[in-house]
Every structure is written in C-alpha cells, then in structure tokens.
Amino acid sequence: MNLKNIFALPSATFFAIVLSSAAFGAGQGSLNSTSTGSSDLSLTINDSVMITGLNDVTFPAYGAANTGDIAQGDAFCVYRNGQNGYNITATNPNGSEFSITSAATGDTVQYTLALDESADASSANTVAYDTAISFTSGSDEVDCGDETSSVNTAFEIRIAEQEIRDATSGTYIGTLQLVLAPE
Amino acid sequence: MLSLNREQLSCISSRLSTGIDTGLATACGVKSTLTTSVPRQLLGILLLSSTLSFGESVNAATGNVVTVESLTSFNFGTWNDSGDLTASQLSCITSENTGNGRQYSYWVKVDSRDTIGAFALYRNGNPASPASSTVAISFKHRDTVHGSSVVTLLPGDYESDSHLGANAGCSVDGANSELTIEISASELASKSPGYYEGNFELTGMGGVNANQNDSTIFSVAITIEGASQQVKISRLDDVSFGAYGGTGARQSSERFCVYSSAASYRLSVSSPSQDSSGNFYLPSVNSTANIPVAVSFIDNIGGPGSIPVSNSPVSGLGDSNSEDCLGTDNATLTFDMDEQSLRSAASGDYLETFTIMIEPE
Numbered sequence: 001m002n003l004k005n006i007f008a009l010p011s012a013t014f015f016a017i018v019l020s021s022a023a024f025g026a027g028q029g030s031l032n033s034t035s036t037g038s039s040d041l042s043l044t045i046n047d048s049v050m051i052t053g054l055n056d057v058t059f060p061a062y063g064a065a066n067t068g069d070i071a072q073g074d075a076f077c078v079y080r081n082g083q084n085g086y087n088i089t090a091t092n093p094n095g096s097e098f099s100i101t102s103a104a105t106g107d108t109v110q111y112t113l114a115l116d117e118s119a120d121a122s123s124a125n126t127v128a129y130d131t132a133i134s135f136t137s138g139s140d141e142v143d144c145g146d147e148t149s150s151v152n153t154a155f156e157i158r159i160a161e162q163e164i165r166d167a168t169s170g171t172y173i174g175t176l177q178l179v180l181a182p183e
Numbered sequence: 184m185l186s187l188n189r190e191q192l193s194c195i196s197s198r199l200s201t202g203i204d205t206g207l208a209t210a211c212g213v214k215s216t217l218t219t220s221v222p223r224q225l226l227g228i229l230l231l232s233s234t235l236s237f238g239e240s241v242n243a244a245t246g247n248v249v250t251v252e253s254l255t256s257f258n259f260g261t262w263n264d265s266g267d268l269t270a271s272q273l274s275c276i277t278s279e280n281t282g283n284g285r286q287y288s289y290w291v292k293v294d295s296r297d298t299i300g301a302f303a304l305y306r307n308g309n310p311a312s313p314a315s316s317t318v319a320i321s322f323k324h325r326d327t328v329h330g331s332s333v334v335t336l337l338p339g340d341y342e343s344d345s346h347l348g349a350n351a352g353c354s355v356d357g358a359n360s361e362l363t364i365e366i367s368a369s370e371l372a373s374k375s376p377g378y379y380e381g382n383f384e385l386t387g388m389g390g391v392n393a394n395q396n397d398s399t400i401f402s403v404a405i406t407i408e409g410a411s412q413q414v415k416i417s418r419l420d421d422v423s424f425g426a427y428g429g430t431g432a433r434q435s436s437e438r439f440c441v442y443s444s445a446a447s448y449r450l451s452v453s454s455p456s457q458d459s460s461g462n463f464y465l466p467s468v469n470s471t472a473n474i475p476v477a478v479s480f481i482d483n484i485g486g487p488g489s490i491p492v493s494n495s496p497v498s499g500l501g502d503s504n505s506e507d508c509l510g511t512d513n514a515t516l517t518f519d520m521d522e523q524s525l526r527s528a529a530s531g532d533y534l535e536t537f538t539i540m541i542e543p544e
Contacts, residue, residue, distance in 0.1 A: 025421065026419040026421050027419065028416070028417045029416035031506055032413060033412065034414065035414045035416045036541070037417065038537065038538045039419050039536070040535070041534070042422075042423070043424060043465055043532070043533040043534075044533070045528050045532075047530045048530075081526055081527065141523065
C-alpha cells in the first residue's frame with residue numbers, strides 16, 4: 001500500500017506586515033542658537049504566520065506479513081511573528097474526515113492525526129477533524145533557523161490495523177491540509 | 184585782561200619751565216579761548232609779574248607731593264550682546280604739602296600707552312589692529328569727596344576741573360578719585376569677536392605749585408563673543424514606511440533643510456527609547472517590545488544616509504543664505520529596520536518620536 005499525503009499551504013496563512021502611513025505632524029525648528037525639530041516614525045505590524053518544511057508522507061506497503069497499526073509523520077516549521085500563539089486546523093480537502101482514498105476503487109482508509117508543538121512528536125495529541133488546536137509559540141524566524149533542524153512542530157498519521165485489513169488492495173492517496181492561524 | 188589765579192599761574196609756571204605745553208591751558212584751568220589767543224611769551228610775562236607779586240617761591244615748599252594710588256586693571260570679562268558696559272574704580276589721589284599739612288588742587292589725565300590721541304582697546308592687544316578690531320572706550324573722572332561733577336577725559340589732556348586733593352593715604356575722607364570706563368554696546372557689536380586689551384596711564388598733577396605729579400598704569404580688557412551663530416531645521420516630515428510586503432528589510436529616508444549662519448553645523452538625534460549605547464528603537468505602543476532602528480545621516484539629498492548616527496553628533500554644512508533652503512532640502516536622515524527584526528516583532532503599533540537638534544559648529 002502506498003499512501004501519500006499532500007499538504008496544501010493556503011496563501012492566506014502568511015500575512016503581510018503593514019507599515020502605517022499615518023502622519024502625526026513633524027515639529028519644525030526655529031531660528032536660534034540651536035534648533036530642534038522632530039519626526040515621528042510609525043509602524044504597524046500585523047499578525048504573521050507561515051508554515052514551511054512540510055514533506056509528503058509515504059507509508060510502506062502493508063501485506064500479510066505485517067501486523068499492527070502503522071504510523072508516519074513529519075516535522076515542519078511554524079513561524080509566528082513575535083513568537084506568539086497560533087492554532088492549526090487540520091482537514092481533508094477532498095472529504096470530510098481524515099482519510100485516504102483508492103484511486104481504483106474509491107475505497108477509503110481513515111486515519112487519526114496527532115499534532116505536537118515539538119519537532120519529535122513525542123507528546124503529540126490526537127486532534128479532532130476541522131478543529132482549531134491552539135499552540136503556545138511559534139518561531140520568530142520564518143525558516144525556524146533558531147530551531148533544531150529548523151523545525152519546531154510535528155504531526156503523526158496513525159492508521160489502525162483493522163482499517164488496513166478492511167481495505168481492498170491498491171494505492172491510497174490523500175491530502176492533509178493544515179491551516180495555520182495567529183492567536 | 185587775562186585773569187589767572189595762583190594755582191593756574193603755578194601750573195603754567197611749572198609746565199613752561201619744564202617745556203610742557205601740551206594741553207597747558209586746559210591742564211591749568213585757563214579758558215581755552217584766552218589761552219589760545221595769548222602768546223606763550225606773554226603768558227610768561229604775566230606769570231613772572233604775578234609770581235613776583237605773590238612774593239614766594241613755588242618750589243620752596245617742602246613735602247610738596249602728589250600721589251596716585253595704583254589701580255587694578257579693568258577686566259570686563261566676556262561680552263555677548265549684553266548692552267553698554269561701565270566700570271568704576273575708586274582710588275586715592277593726594278595733593279598736599281606735608282610740611283604744613285595743607286591740601287592743594289589736583290587734576291588727572293589718562294594717556295593711552297598704546298597710541299596717541301585715542302582711548303582704545305585692540306584685538307589681542309595689538310595697536311596695529313584695523314578699525315574692525317579696535318574698540319573705542321571713554322574715561323570719566325570725578326572727585327567723590329568734594330562732589331565734583333563728572334568730567335569726560337580727553338586722551339592726554341588734564342581735565343579742566345580741579346579738585347582739592349586728599350591728605351596722605353586719604354586717611355581723613357577716604358578714597359577720592361573715581362575713574363569710570365564706558366564702552367557702548369554698539370561699539371562692541373560692530374567689532375570682530377575676540378580678546379581686546381588696552382594699556383593706559385592715569386596721571387595726577389597737583390601739589391603746592393601744581394608742579395608735582397604721579398601716575399599709575401593699568402590695563403583694560405574685554406572679550407567680545409562672536410555674534411550668536413544661528414541655525415534652523417525645517418521641512419521635516421513624519422516618516423512613513425508604507426506597506427510591508429512580508430519579505431525584506433525596510434528603509435525610509437527623510438530629507439529636510441538645515442540653515443546655518445556658521446560654516447557648518449552639528450546634528451544629533453535622540454529619542455525616548457534610545458539606549459545608553461546610542462541605539463535607537465521603535466517601541467510598541469502596547470507592550471515593552473521594540474524594533475531596532477538604525478539611523479544614518481548624509482549631508483545632501485543624493486542618497487540614503489551613510490554616516491551612522493548614535494550618541495555622537497555628525498557634521499554638515501547647511502545653507503548659509505536661506506532659512507528654508509529656498510525650498511530645497513539639503514540633508515537626509517535614513518531609518519533602517521532589518522528583516523529579522525521586523526519578523527520577530529509582535530503584532531501591534533510601533534511609534535517613536537525622533538528629535539533632531541542642530542547646533543552651529
């Protein structure tokens with residue numbers, strides 16, 4: 001069985017930082033032995049997030065010799081300006097549940113998804129479908145250059161043995177979409 | 184008929200006998216109209232007959248003495264558009280015959296030791312200074328004990344008014360001679376800045392026959408501070424960075440006008456959030472977060488700033504002709520924020536006032 005998850009990065013997940021163009025009224029100097037003027041600088045930084053470093057996930061073929069659940073995951077980078085909080089909402093753009101589908105038969109195999117605010121998924125928690133899950137802090141570097149291996153978040157896809165046993169032979173493909181939003 | 188009193192005759196006698204005739208009439212209290220019309224020989228004849236009629240020798244007195252107490256030099260310090268200047272000094276001038284204890288009249292004069300016919304201070308004490316570096320001053324004198332009027336002294340001439348001299352050491356009535364120096368503000372204002380000094384001599388003449396004198400030398404000094412150089416900064420605007428597209432650093436330059444009557448100026452920038460090392464920041468309105476801002480300066484508008492600005496001032500030339508630079512900016516401050524600092528910053532508004540001070544240099 002060859003499972004493939006393709007993750008789409010919504011363009012809206014990266015918000016622009018907008019610098020204000022508002023004027024405040026600069027101060028002009030007067031003619032004297034010293035002269036002092038002033039200029040106000042203003043800047044507005046809007047919420048910014050970006051998810052990068054995602055890779056496709058491929059499960060090895062599962063056959064008669066295999067037993068038990070299977071799990072695969074990936075670590076990726078979440079940038080959040082100011083290292084502030086964010087949330088991730090996971091969905092399947094081709095369906096209404098976490099699943100992969102056989103192109104030949106149309107059969108589906110459901111899976112569970114866990115997310116972890118660490119790169120090793122050691123404390124990943126299963127998340128509900130299409131539900132925003134909050135996290136405390138993203139990296140303040142867009143490429144997570146300040147993180148080990150430039151990743152700071154991970155997901156894990158787990159398929160139960162019985163789901164696999166129920167499925168007809170073939171290749172199953174699906175897309176997991178992670179929507180990152182500032183909090 | 185010419186009328187001369189005893190003192191005038193004594194005075195004339197003394198000065199003629201010693202060959203001194205400069206200011207003779209004034210010095211001896213003779214009306215100038217008469218003096219100038221009377222030949223010197225006639226004065227001598229008149230003097231002789233008058234002297235004989237008194238029947239005593241003008242040089243016979245013992246202890247016939249005039250003393251002029253030393254003066255402290257006048258130092259007006261630094262003048263900076265501070266108006267007219269006046270300084271007076273009280274001293275003791277005696278004129279007496281110590282033999283009989285009688286006091287006699289005295290006259291004073293002031294001479295410049297630097298030049299003839301003028302009371303002046305010279306830049307760096309150089310009498311060869313041009314008019315722009317020569318400050319005219321005036322001297323006035325009065326006797327404070329006997330309540331005489333104030334007399335304006337002419338260079339090298341004894342005053343026309345005589346005063347009764349004091350006894351030795353002015354021990355009876357105290358110091359009696361008040362010498363006043365006046366310098367007008369307009370005179371000072373028209374001169375080149377610098378240190379000015381003049382050297383003078385105060386001479387007192389008197390004694391029994393008005394043939395005694397004594398003198399003291401003193402100096403007068405003042406520093407004229409340069410007319411206040413003026414500067415002006417104008418045409419400043421607030422800095423707007425525009426929309427940030429999500430990548431890259433941000434840079435914005437503010438061009439403005441600096442007028443300076445001096446050859447150059449110093450520019451310094453400060454802001455409330457500036458740290459002790461001179462670094463600038465754009466602080467958050469709602470939190471303690473801030474974004475580093477690099478400030479740089481260039482003395483033209485040809486490009487972004489190239490001279491980093493921190494705690495130390497930077498220099499520019501400025502426009503010395505037009506306060507508003509004729510509508511054309513001549514200086515630039517550039518504000519830079521690097522990409523990572525922008526990305527690291529928490530969401531929100533950031534605002535800071537940068538104060539730019541210009542000083543003549």
